[in-house]
Amino acid sequence: MTEQELIAQINNLKTIQPDKTWKEQNREILYTQISNSAPQIAKTNIFVSSIVAVKEFFAQPSLALVIFLSVIIGGSIFGTSAFTAKPGDSLYIARVISEKAQLAITFGKEEKTKLEIKFANDRAKEIAQLLSEQNQNQADAEKLTSDFKKEINIVKTKIQQIKIADKTSTQNQEDTLQVFGANAQRDGQGIQISDSNNTTVANNTANTVSSSAPKNATSTPAEETHQKILREAQELFDQKDYTGAGDKIDEINSLIEQKETSAPADYSDTATGTN
Amino acid sequence: MDFNANNQQDTAGERDEKKLFTKIKKYDKDAFIQAYDLYVNQIYRFIYFKVNDPEEAQDLTSAVFLKTWNYILENSISNFKTLKALIYKIARTSVIDHYRKNSGISNISLNGENEIDLPDEKQDVLKTTELNSDFNNLEKKLWELKDEYREIIILKYIDELSISEIAKILEKSKGNTRITLYRALKALRELTEEK
Numbered sequence A: 001m002t003e004q005e006l007i008a009q010i011n012n013l014k015t016i017q018p019d020k021t022w023k024e025q026n027r028e029i030l031y032t033q034i035s036n037s038a039p040q041i042a043k044t045n046i047f048v049s050s051i052v053a054v055k056e057f058f059a060q061p062s063l064a065l066v067i068f069l070s071v072i073i074g075g076s077i078f079g080t081s082a083f084t085a086k087p088g089d090s091l092y093i094a095r096v097i098s099e100k101a102q103l104a105i106t107f108g109k110e111e112k113t114k115l116e117i118k119f120a121n122d123r124a125k126e127i128a129q130l131l132s133e134q135n136q137n138q139a140d141a142e143k144l145t146s147d148f149k150k151e152i153n154i155v156k157t158k159i160q161q162i163k164i165a166d167k168t169s170t171q172n173q174e175d176t177l178q179v180f181g182a183n184a185q186r187d188g189q190g191i192q193i194s195d196s197n198n199t200t201v202a203n204n205t206a207n208t209v210s211s212s213a214p215k216n217a218t219s220t221p222a223e224e225t226h227q228k229i230l231r232e233a234q235e236l237f238d239q240k241d242y243t244g245a246g247d248k249i250d251e252i253n254s255l256i257e258q259k260e261t262s263a264p265a266d267y268s269d270t271a272t273g274t275n
Numbered sequence B: 001m002d003f004n005a006n007n008q009q010d011t012a013g014e015r016d017e018k019k020l021f022t023k024i025k026k027y028d029k030d031a032f033i034q035a036y037d038l039y040v041n042q043i044y045r046f047i048y049f050k051v052n053d054p055e056e057a058q059d060l061t062s063a064v065f066l067k068t069w070n071y072i073l074e075n076s077i078s079n080f081k082t083l084k085a086l087i088y089k090i091a092r093t094s095v096i097d098h099y100r101k102n103s104g105i106s107n108i109s110l111n112g113e114n115e116i117d118l119p120d121e122k123q124d125v126l127k128t129t130e131l132n133s134d135f136n137n138l139e140k141k142l143w144e145l146k147d148e149y150r151e152i153i154i155l156k157y158i159d160e161l162s163i164s165e166i167a168k169i170l171e172k173s174k175g176n177t178r179i180t181l182y183r184a185l186k187a188l189r190e191l192t193e194e195k
Helices: A003-015 A019-044 A046-058 A062-085 A092-104 A109-132 A138-163 A173-191 A196-216 A221-238 A243-263 A264-274 B009-027 B029-051 B054-074 B083-100 B123-128 B134-144 B146-156 B164-170 B172-195
Strands: none
Touching: A003 B134, A003 B146, A003 B172, A019 B029, A019 B054, A092 A109, A092 B134, A109 A243, A221 A243, B009 B029, B029 B054, B029 B083, B029 B146, B054 B083, B083 B164, B134 B146, B134 B172, B146 B164, B146 B172, B164 B172
C-alpha cells in the first residue's frame, strides 16, 4: 500500500460521525446553556470588548503600515503644498503659520533675524510674481497692490523711527534700519489678509509719518539709499512694473545681507535692541 | 512527503472561521451555535478515537462546547489564533481530565511522552470483533498505534487541520509536529502491511 492510498483510506474514516438526533438535541441544550450565561457577562464586558475590538483592529500590521504611510505621505504633500502656496491659495495661511513656527524654533537672535529677512524677501518676490500673472483675480490684485503699498510705507515709517531712536544711540545705525525694514516686511504677512479700509488708514498714517520724518532727524548715506530705493520701488509699482518693484525689494535685501556679513556682531546686538 | 498539501484549502476556511471567531469574542450566541454545527463532527471524531466509546464521546463533546463558551467568557483568548485550535485544545484537556477521573479503567496515554510503543489494551476489545472490511481494518490498526501517533493522524488526515494548528494544540514546534506525523504514518503503514 502506497502512502497516498493509506491517506485516502484514513480519509474514509470521516464517515464516523455522531448521531444526527443527538446533534440536534445537543445544539438546543447548548443554546439554552449559553443563553443563560451570556447576557449578564456580556453586559458587564461590553465596554471592555469594544476596547479590545478597536485595539485588535488597529493592531493589524497591514493597517498600521497603511496609517503610517498615510501620515508620512500626507504630511509631505501637505507640507510641500503649504510651502509653495501663494497669496490667495487656501494653504497660504498654513505657510504663514509654518514660517512663524520656524521662527519660534530657531535659536539665536542672529539666525532668527536672517530668517525674518528671508521671509520678507520671499514675500516681496511672490507679490511681484503673483501680480504679473495673467489669470490673477482682479480683486486679489487690488488687494495685493494695496498691501504692497502699505508694506513700503511701513518700511519707511520704521526707518524714520530708527532715526529718532538713534539720536541716543548712533552706533550701528544702518544695521538697525535693516532689521526694522525686515520686520516691517514680515508684518506685511498679516497685512495681506486685512481689509482694504484698514489698509487705507494704515497708508495714510504711514504717509504722514513718512512725510514728517525728515524734519525730525538727519539722514546718513545708508538711510538715504534705503529711502531712495523704496521710493523707486513705489514708483515702479505705480507704473505697474511689478518685476522692477520686486527687484528693488531684492536690492534692499541684498544691502541688508551685505551689512550682515560685514558686521555680524553689531547686527546681532542691534537686533536685541529692536526686540 | 508534502505535509502542507491542504494549506491552501485551509486558507479560505480559516478566513470564514476568523469572522466567526470575531463574533464569538463579542459573545454572539448564534455565532457560537454556527461554530458548533461546523466543528461538532470533527470534535466528536477526535474524542471518539481517544475513548473508543460513542456515548462517552457524545458526553465529552457536549462538555467540550460548553467549556469552550465558558472559557471565551472568562478568559482572554488572544493566545488562540483560531477557534478550531481553541476547541481542540479544550477537547484534548477534557479527555485527559476524563481519564484522570476514571484512572484504572483505561491506561491510555495522557501526554504521549515517555511512552513505550506498545498497542493499547483497547485493541483486545477490537480483537474480539470480526473486522473484514478495509475500513474496519484500518480503524483497528489505528487503535494499535500509540495514542500520540493516532491523535496526530486523526488531526491531520481526518479532521484536516494545518500543521501550525496541530502544533498549537499539541504544544509542539512545527518541526517536531512534522516529524511526529511522519513517524506516525510510517508506523501505521507498517501495521497495515502486517498480516
